[in-house]
Amino acid sequence: MTDNALKIWHPFWQHGLNEPIFEIKETKDEFLITKDGNKIIDGISSWWVNTLGHNNPYIVQGVKKELELMQQIIFAGFVHKPALDVAKKLKKFLPDNFSHIFFSDSGSICVEVALKMAVGYYYNKFNKNKSKIVAMEHSYHGDTFGGMSSGAESVFNVPYKKMLFEVLRIPYPEENKEEKTIKAYEEILKKEAHNIGAIILEPLVLGSGGMLFYKPFVLNELYRLSKEYDVVFILDEVMTGFGRTGSMFAYEQSNIIPDIICLSKGLTGGTLPVAATVCNKEIYDAYLDKDKSKMFFHSSSYTANPVCMAAASYNLDLWEDKKPLDDVKRINNYYKTKLDKFKNARILGDIFAFEIDGKDNSYTSSIQPKLYDYFLKNNVLLRPLGNTVYVMPPYCIKKESLDKIFYLLENIPF
Ligand SMILES: Cc1ncc(COP(=O)(O)O)c(C=O)c1O
Structure with a gap:
């Protein structure tokens, strides 16, 4: 880097520790390939985004085609084929209750859109008090x-605490203690459902909170109560969507259909x-009026960028027969063979997680950087959450790469 370039400030990165930053020149399948030609196995799907493997040729050619046609247009009052295609293709995977899609x-x-949608829904229905949100611990x-x-109070947001809006919390439904969570929600609703607009949940797994899993019946119960007390039920499937938990969407493992889902x-x-x-249509309809002040006031300049939409549309083609789930199953079967090698290990779909015993479990724990370095020195990218080590690879990962990851996991030297 030359001295007259701006220094890049990386996300979730403490530059004061002077740890190395690796330059990646290209990617392929489960690999990130460095400038020096090192092939790093991406064991966390590059922050959980990559599902089918890096540099997927079908998606890449679709994106190239769209790029030649147009790059960006205003999305208020205009539409384009890639966005229409996404709306049509995604609908095939969702039950009829879902009627409208808002891009960001x-x-x-x-x-943010989901929370605003829910609170605005009640506002437009002249129920202006229903603006509080319920969320889960962790x-x-x-x-x-x-x-x-809505997220847990943590080191991530401590400086901004005074600026955050009040959120009512229900406990994480630990195995065999689920009743506590359900009761806590019921108590909150009994007391002040008239003030509550929405509950927002990560379905089946709290990702950043430490890969904490919970049972699908909890969703059934929380949904039932939400309907009883007239609260919008939002599922944040940003991480879980597109196969991570073994089904296309995590909520499919429960018996409910949420009012709103968040996908990315x-x-x-x-x-x-x-x-x-x-x-669903009920939420959309609350905004439908001749009065402009009732429209949904949210946008960003690049909403529904056609090139990005093309990527989504071509990706959805690859899900047509839900074939990627076979790979998730294959990976899950592999994990099963490793379960007894680790204490507290748990698996769900493409996710394998366990805790390093007796170590500080906070996000800033001292074991975390040691683990991260150890994996990376061996050309594997794993980014533990405190003392929680997890694997969440792209679904195309080969057995040799899984073997390498698990060899390292089974032989952690500290
Ligand atoms: C459940 C969940 N919701 C929301 C987000 C935020 O997504 P983004 O990083 O794309 O803003 C994440 C990111 O990890 C997530 O796991």
């Missing part, structure tokens, strides 16, 4: 203010940034 650019923003919904407020990461297979908030 990142997981955090599609969560949850993570992004780094914008709505996301930070896997929507383009991990190629380009796109997000979508999908809702």
Whole structure:
């Protein structure tokens, strides 16, 4: 780097530690290939976005075609084929209750959109008090203010605490203690359902919170109560969507259909940034009026960028027969053979997680950088969450690469 270039400030990175930053020149399948030709196995799907493997030739050719036609147009009052295609193709995977799709650019923003949609829904129905949000302990919904407020109080957001809006919390439904969570929600609703607009949950797995899993019946119960007390039920499937938990969407493992789902990461297979908030007709209809002040006031300049939409559309073609789920199953079967090698190990779909015993479990724990370095020195990218080590690779990962990851996991030297 020359001295007269701006220094890049990386996300979730403490530059004061002077740890090396690796330059990647290209990617292929499960590999990130460095400038020096090192092939690093991407064991975390590059922050959980990549599903079908890096540099997927089918998606790449689709993106190239669209790039030649147009790059960006205003999305208020205009539409284009890639967006229409995404709306049509995604519909095939969703039950009829879902009627409308609102596009945005990142997981955090599609969560903001969902929260605004829900609260605005009640506002437009002259129910202006229903603006409080319920969320789960240890949850993570992004780094914008709505996301930070709904997410767990943590080192991520401590400086901004006073700026966050109040959120009512229900406990994480630990195995065999699920009743506590359900009761807590019921208590909150009994007391102040008239003030509550929405509940937002990561279905089946709290990702950033430490890969904490919970049972599908909890969703059934929380949904039942939400309907009983008239609260919008939002599922943040930003991480879980597109196969991560073994089904196309995590909520499919329960018996419910949420009012709103948030999708991003896997929507383009991990190629380009796109997000979508999908809702039912009742929510949409609350905004439908001759009065402009009742429209949904949200946008960003690049909403539904045609090139990004093309990536999503071509990615959805590859899901046509849900074939990628076979690979998730293959990976899950591999994990099963490793379960007894680790204490506290748990698996769900493409996710394998366990804790390093007796070590500080905070995000800033001292074991984390040691683990990260150890894996990376061996050309494997794993980025533990505190003392929680997890694997969440692209679905195309080969057995040799899984073997290498698990060899390292089974032989952690500290
Ligand atoms: C469940 C969940 N919601 C929201 C987000 C935020 O997504 P993004 O990083 O694209 O803003 C994440 C990111 O990891 C996530 O896991």
